[in-house]
Amino acid sequence: MSTLSKPASVEQIDSTMIVKAHRVNKSFGSLQVLKDVSLEVRKNEVVVIIGPSGSGKSTLLRCINHLEKIDSGHIFVNGRMIGYYERGGKLYEESEGNIARQRADIGMVFQRFNLFPHLTVMENIIEAPVNVRKMSKAQSRSDAEQLLTRVGLYDKRDNYPNQLSGGQQQRVAIARALAMKPSLMLFDEPTSALDPEMIGEVLDVMKELAREITMIVVSHEMGFARAAADRILFIDEGRIIEDTTPDQLFANPREERTRAFLSKILH
Amino acid sequence: MFYFDWAVFWQYLYPPTAFQNPLVRNGFILTVAASVIAQALGVLLGVIAALAKMSKLAPLRGLADLYVWYFRGTPLLVQMSFLYFGLGVTHIYGFPDFHFGIVTVTGAVQAGILALAINEGAYMAEIVRAGIEAIDPGQMEAAKSLGMTYGKAMQRIILPQAAKVIVPPLGNEFNNMMKTTSLMAVISAGELYYAFTQINARIFAPFELFLVASIYYLFLTTVWSLIQSRIEASLGERKGIERAPGMLQRLFAGH
Numbered sequence: 049m050s051t052l053s054k055p056a057s058v059e060q061i062d063s064t065m066i067v068k069a070h071r072v073n074k075s076f077g078s079l080q081v082l083k084d085v086s087l088e089v090r091k092n093e094v095v096v097i098i099g100p101s102g103s104g105k106s107t108l109l110r111c112i113n114h115l116e117k118i119d120s121g122h123i124f125v126n127g128r129m130i131g132y133y134e135r136g137g138k139l140y141e142e143s144e145g146n147i148a149r150q151r152a153d154i155g156m157v158f159q160r161f162n163l164f165p166h167l168t169v170m171e172n173i174i175e176a177p178v179n180v181r182k183m184s185k186a187q188s189r190s191d192a193e194q195l196l197t198r199v200g201l202y203d204k205r206d207n208y209p210n211q212l213s214g215g216q217q218q219r220v221a222i223a224r225a226l227a228m229k230p231s232l233m234l235f236d237e238p239t240s241a242l243d244p245e246m247i248g249e250v251l252d253v254m255k256e257l258a259r260e261i262t263m264i265v266v267s268h269e270m271g272f273a274r275a276a277a278d279r280i281l282f283i284d285e286g287r288i289i290e291d292t293t294p295d296q297l298f299a300n301p302r303e304e305r306t307r308a309f310l311s312k313i314l315h
Numbered sequence: 316m317f318y319f320d321w322a323v324f325w326q327y328l329y330p331p332t333a334f335q336n337p338l339v340r341n342g343f344i345l346t347v348a349a350s351v352i353a354q355a356l357g358v359l360l361g362v363i364a365a366l367a368k369m370s371k372l373a374p375l376r377g378l379a380d381l382y383v384w385y386f387r388g389t390p391l392l393v394q395m396s397f398l399y400f401g402l403g404v405t406h407i408y409g410f411p412d413f414h415f416g417i418v419t420v421t422g423a424v425q426a427g428i429l430a431l432a433i434n435e436g437a438y439m440a441e442i443v444r445a446g447i448e449a450i451d452p453g454q455m456e457a458a459k460s461l462g463m464t465y466g467k468a469m470q471r472i473i474l475p476q477a478a479k480v481i482v483p484p485l486g487n488e489f490n491n492m493m494k495t496t497s498l499m500a501v502i503s504a505g506e507l508y509y510a511f512t513q514i515n516a517r518i519f520a521p522f523e524l525f526l527v528a529s530i531y532y533l534f535l536t537t538v539w540s541l542i543q544s545r546i547e548a549s550l551g552e553r554k555g556i557e558r559a560p561g562m563l564q565r566l567f568a569g570h
């Protein structure tokens with residue numbers, strides 16, 4: 049149970065607002081990882097997040113689908129508060145079933161793919177549509193076939209994940225998330241566990257996707273950011289210290305810390 | 316001067332003659348049935364206890380800890396006597412006989428199987444928990460991010476993977492179980508070992524009879540080892556788990 053204060057600006061949420069985070073704080077023990085983080089993402093926007101290791105990028109993503117609880121603040125996705133409900137001016141944590149339902153609409157792609165090794169590619173993709181959405185197997189399968197064609201892996205549908213390369217696994221993981229028809233996709237360093245020659249194939253899929261779905265992507269792939277991002281955020285020590293367009297950021301970073309960080313990753 | 320009574324030995328070893336004796340026949344059947352049933356119940360209890368041990372709810376964890384502590388910390392022989400004789404005198408449950416058509420399940424058999432199962436559950440709890448903890452936490456996160464609840468993720472994603480980790484130690488538990496059923500003799504449940512003590516009381520041929528009993532147990536455990544190797548090999552094939560040790564290694568390595 050959480051006893052947080054009332055949201056300050058719920059009324060500002062309109063239907064084009066997919067994510068709204070308001071003054072989110074999060075600590076692990078005595079370590080404060082997110083400090084008053086506020087963020088708005090609109091429909092079809094693609095937001096790339098960069099920042100040094102340990103700055104809180106993953107934690108921010110994980111708070112957005114409530115894989116982590118927050119200490120204070122509010123996060124709304126599609127106008128609904130994530131993980132909490134309000135009663136009498138106080139916030140309480142949602143029931144497990146409701147949290148699960150909220151997460152079903154938010155796709156997440158992990159650095160280490162996290163495919164289910166005991167299931168085939170096809171089974172990985174239809175698992176949640178069938179068992180969470182209660183869709184028919186036939187419908188889920190035909191949807192999955194389309195998704196697999198899209199990520200170029202139709203012929204791998206009956207393989208197990210350990211029979212695929214890293215790049216292929218990550219493309220399956222993206223298809224698995226898309227099979228739930230999410231309104232928002234979160235990517236946590238989707239290419240940083242890949243061999244260099246496989247990064248391109250995953251980024252190509254993501255660039256394609258960026259045209260039609262709202263995405264928040266933690267990634268230091270600046271080529272992707274330039275090509276696909278509407279906005280780029282720089283997080284340092286738990287604060288968003290830059291929120292601008294890629295062009296702006298590369299041409300003229302506002303903060304000295306951003307400049308220093310960019311020179312490191314762009315070398 | 317001792318001489319080996321071949322007639323007695325063959326009579327009780329050779330199934331067509333041995334199984335004419337209802338003690339041997341029922342004893343053999345009971346040993347196999349009790350092993351299978353007690354092990355199955357033990358796995359079920361083990362899964363429940365393992366999940367309780369990993370629960371967020373402290374009272375549930377405490378209960379599971381208490382269960383494992385008691386049943387691993389006291390002899391099975393005591394637990395079995397306690398359950399059958401102890402519970403009997405309290406009139407909480409007297410273990411009446413059950414009749415299913417021509418089959419009668421005596422109270423002693425029920426109590427024996429129950430004690431074996433509850434005891435086994437305490438050991439399985441640790442095995443199941445280790446199996447679950449061997450699974451990458453990323454699996455639970457991926458399942459949750461797809462909208463699964465904890466229960467659904469356990470059932471569909473975590474436990475099927477943990478099963479592969481659990482199978483080898485589970486096989487060894489079952490091997491032990493078949494031998495441990497002999498403790499049911501203390502409540503006269505009538506399994507294989509008890510059958511041979513009864514026959515021995517009549518004809519007094521302890522050397523021959525307990526040798527035969529040993530051979531029956533060896534037969535059961537050896538057949539099981541073969542089955543276990545098969546199961547593990549087929550599990551390993553699909554998932555690329557390390558190959559299970561061969562038959563001979565398994566028999567003589569003494570897990």
Ligand SMILES: Nc1ncnc2c1ncn2[C@@H]1O[C@H](COP(=O)(O)OP(=O)(O)OP(=O)(O)O)[C@@H](O)[C@H]1O
Nearest residue numbers: 076077079081099100101102103104105106107108
């Ligand atoms: N479950 C946890 N328990 C304790 N500390 C944690 C936990 N998760 C993250 N942290 C700490 O919080 C800080 C922020 O972690 P986070 O994973 O969000 O960083 P990040 O920006 O994603 O870094 P990286 O680029 O290395 O992935 C780190 O110092 C990390 O050690």
Ligand SMILES: [Mg+2]
Nearest residue numbers: 105106107236
């Ligand atoms: Mg991270």
